[in-house]
Amino acid sequence: MDKKIQPDEKLAKILELEMLSVNEIIRERMASENAPRIPEVTSHLIGAGGKRLRPILTLAAARLFDYSGDKHLKLAATVEFIHTATLLHDDVVDESSKRRGRPTANLLWDNKSSVLVGDYLFSRSFQLMVEVGSLTILDILASASATIAEGEVLQLTVSKNIKTDETTYLKVIRGKTAALFSAATQVGGKVAGAGEDACKALYEYGDALGIAFQIIDDLLDVEGSLQKTGKNSGDDFRERKVTMPFIKAIKKSNKSELEFWKRTIEKGDQNEDDWDKALLLMQKHDAISFTRKEAEIWVNRAKLALRALPKSEVTILLSDLADYVLTRSK
Amino acid sequence: MDKKIQPDEKLAKILELEMLSVNEIIRERMASENAPRIPEVTSHLIGAGGKRLRPILTLAAARLFDYSGDKHLKLAATVEFIHTATLLHDDVVDESSKRRGRPTANLLWDNKSSVLVGDYLFSRSFQLMVEVGSLTILDILASASATIAEGEVLQLTVSKNIKTDETTYLKVIRGKTAALFSAATQVGGKVAGAGEDACKALYEYGDALGIAFQIIDDLLDVEGSLQKTGKNSGDDFRERKVTMPFIKAIKKSNKSELEFWKRTIEKGDQNEDDWDKALLLMQKHDAISFTRKEAEIWVNRAKLALRALPKSEVTILLSDLADYVLTRSK
Numbered sequence: 001m002d003k004k005i006q007p008d009e010k011l012a013k014i015l016e017l018e019m020l021s022v023n024e025i026i027r028e029r030m031a032s033e034n035a036p037r038i039p040e041v042t043s044h045l046i047g048a049g050g051k052r053l054r055p056i057l058t059l060a061a062a063r064l065f066d067y068s069g070d071k072h073l074k075l076a077a078t079v080e081f082i083h084t085a086t087l088l089h090d091d092v093v094d095e096s097s098k099r100r101g102r103p104t105a106n107l108l109w110d111n112k113s114s115v116l117v118g119d120y121l122f123s124r125s126f127q128l129m130v131e132v133g134s135l136t137i138l139d140i141l142a143s144a145s146a147t148i149a150e151g152e153v154l155q156l157t158v159s160k161n162i163k164t165d166e167t168t169y170l171k172v173i174r175g176k177t178a179a180l181f182s183a184a185t186q187v188g189g190k191v192a193g194a195g196e197d198a199c200k201a202l203y204e205y206g207d208a209l210g211i212a213f214q215i216i217d218d219l220l221d222v223e224g225s226l227q228k229t230g231k232n233s234g235d236d237f238r239e240r241k242v243t244m245p246f247i248k249a250i251k252k253s254n255k256s257e258l259e260f261w262k263r264t265i266e267k268g269d270q271n272e273d274d275w276d277k278a279l280l281l282m283q284k285h286d287a288i289s290f291t292r293k294e295a296e297i298w299v300n301r302a303k304l305a306l307r308a309l310p311k312s313e314v315t316i317l318l319s320d321l322a323d324y325v326l327t328r329s330k
Numbered sequence: 331m332d333k334k335i336q337p338d339e340k341l342a343k344i345l346e347l348e349m350l351s352v353n354e355i356i357r358e359r360m361a362s363e364n365a366p367r368i369p370e371v372t373s374h375l376i377g378a379g380g381k382r383l384r385p386i387l388t389l390a391a392a393r394l395f396d397y398s399g400d401k402h403l404k405l406a407a408t409v410e411f412i413h414t415a416t417l418l419h420d421d422v423v424d425e426s427s428k429r430r431g432r433p434t435a436n437l438l439w440d441n442k443s444s445v446l447v448g449d450y451l452f453s454r455s456f457q458l459m460v461e462v463g464s465l466t467i468l469d470i471l472a473s474a475s476a477t478i479a480e481g482e483v484l485q486l487t488v489s490k491n492i493k494t495d496e497t498t499y500l501k502v503i504r505g506k507t508a509a510l511f512s513a514a515t516q517v518g519g520k521v522a523g524a525g526e527d528a529c530k531a532l533y534e535y536g537d538a539l540g541i542a543f544q545i546i547d548d549l550l551d552v553e554g555s556l557q558k559t560g561k562n563s564g565d566d567f568r569e570r571k572v573t574m575p576f577i578k579a580i581k582k583s584n585k586s587e588l589e590f591w592k593r594t595i596e597k598g599d600q601n602e603d604d605w606d607k608a609l610l611l612m613q614k615h616d617a618i619s620f621t622r623k624e625a626e627i628w629v630n631r632a633k634l635a636l637r638a639l640p641k642s643e644v645t646i647l648l649s650d651l652a653d654y655v656l657t658r659s660k
Contacts, residue, residue, distance in 0.1 A: 123475035
C-alpha cells in the first residue's frame, strides 16, 4: 500500500504546473513588507509538507470543465490560506503540542502570533477572492467561512459533554472540515462555468469527502501511534473532545462505564491508565468498526455525487481519492 | 465639558433611525442557531455601551451624499462586526484584564471562545458585505482587513523594543485603528455614489481621525486613572508596548535613563514604583505635551480633508468630532 502512488499524488502530478503557480501566489501574498514575522510563522506551516489537498480540489474541479483561464489559481491559493489560518487558530484553541509531527506555531512563537497571523491570512485570502471578481464565488466562500466558524464554536460548546450525539458531531465536522472541502470544489467548478447541477454535485462530493476525512482523522487519533500519524494518539481523549468513536462507545456503555466517561471526559479527572481503559471500552462496544462504517457511507456518497460530473481521468482520481481517505494512515 | 452633548452623540441623534436598523441587523446576524454561545459572548461586548463610532461614520458619510437606499446599513453593521472581532482577538493577545471597565471576554469565557467567536464575526461581516454586491466596496474592506492584520502583527514585533520609532508607530496605529475608520467613511461615500475625489477625502478624514484617536488613546493610558477611562493607567508600560509618549521620552533620555527603559521595557524587569518613575521621565522630557501636539496635527488634517466634501450639518459635526477626540477622557 505504502509504495503505491496515492490518488492525491496522482492529481498533484496532473495539476503540477498549476500547483507551481498556486505555490508562487501563496509565497507572494504571504509576504508582508511591514511585518516580516508573518512569512516566518506561515512558511513554517506552509512548508511543513502539507498535502495541499484543498487547492488540488479546486484545480481538479476547474479542470473537469476544461477551464483555460487563471482565476482558479487565486481561488486555490485562497482556500489554502483559509485552511492555514484555521490551523493557526486551532493551535491556539486546542493547546495542542503537535501538528504534522512538528511543534505548533504557538509553541515556537506564541498565541499572539498565531491569532494575528491567522487573521492576516484570512484577510489575504479575502483580497485574493475579491480580485477574482465574482459575487457568486464570494458568496460561496463567505458562507463557507461562517459555517467553519460556527462549527469551531459548536465544538467548544459540546466538548466535555458525553451527551453529544451524532447529529451534533456531524454539524461540528461539517463546519470545521467539510465546509472548506465543499467550497473548494464548488468554486473550482463555478469559475470554470459549470452549471447549477454540476456545482451542486461538486458541493456534495466535497461535503461528503470532508466528512469522511474528518471521521477518519478522529478515528486515527484513537487508533494511531505517534510514528504513523505525527499526532499523539489519545489527544482527543486528553482534550476531552467527544468524537465519533467516543459517541459510539458511550451510547452502548452500561452504568459503571458511563461513570468512567463522566469522570474522565466531563470532570477531566484522568489517571495515567485511563486512556487504555477508554480504548478497551471502545473495542468492547465495536466503536472503532462502527465509526469506520460511517466513514464508508460518506465515501460512497462522495463517489455517487461524481456521477453527475463529466467523466474523465480527473473524475476517476477524485473517486479513488474518496476511497483512499479510508486507508490513509496520516 | 461633561454636560455638553458631544459631537458623536449629536451624530448618533441625527442618524438615530438608521442606527436602530443597524442594531437590528447586528442582533439578527450575531445569532447562530448552531452555536448559542456566540451571542452570549458578543452581546457582552456589543452591549457594553460602545459608542458605535465606526458605524456612525459610515452612516454619516452616506448621509453627506443624500443616500436614500439601505445598503449603508449592512455596511455599518459590517464595520462594527469587524471592530468587535478585532477587540475579541485583542483580548486574547494582550492578556488585558479590562475592556471598557468590564472584565474582558477571555476572562469571562476563555481564549478559545474569544478567537473563534471573533472568527465568526469576521465571517458574518464578510457575508454582509458580499450581500451589498459591490466589488469596489469589497476591495476597500478587504484591503482594510489586511492593513488591520498587518498593523496588529507589526505591533507584536515592535513591542518590547525601545528603538521603535515614530514611523513604525504610525504604521502600527494606522493598521490597528485608522484602517477601519477610513474604510468606514469610504464605503459610506462609495455606496452613496460619491466620486473619486470625495472618496479620497473621506479616506483621508477617516485615516487622520483614526490616527488622532489612537494617539489620544495611548496618551490616556499614560495619563488616565481607572475611574476616568475604565482602563488601568500604565497598562501599556506593564505590557511593554512602546507607544508615542514612550517614544518621545526615550528619544530624549540620557544614558542612565536609557538603562531604565531597557530594564523595564526590553527586559520586562519592573518594580512596583517603576511606573511612577516612567511617568516622571515622560514629564521631564515633555513627552505628554509633544504627543498631544502630534494628535492635534492629525486632527487638523482630518478637518482639512472635510473641505473637499459637501457642506452640511453632518460635515460640521464630523469636524467637531475631530476636535472632540482631543478632549475625550474615555
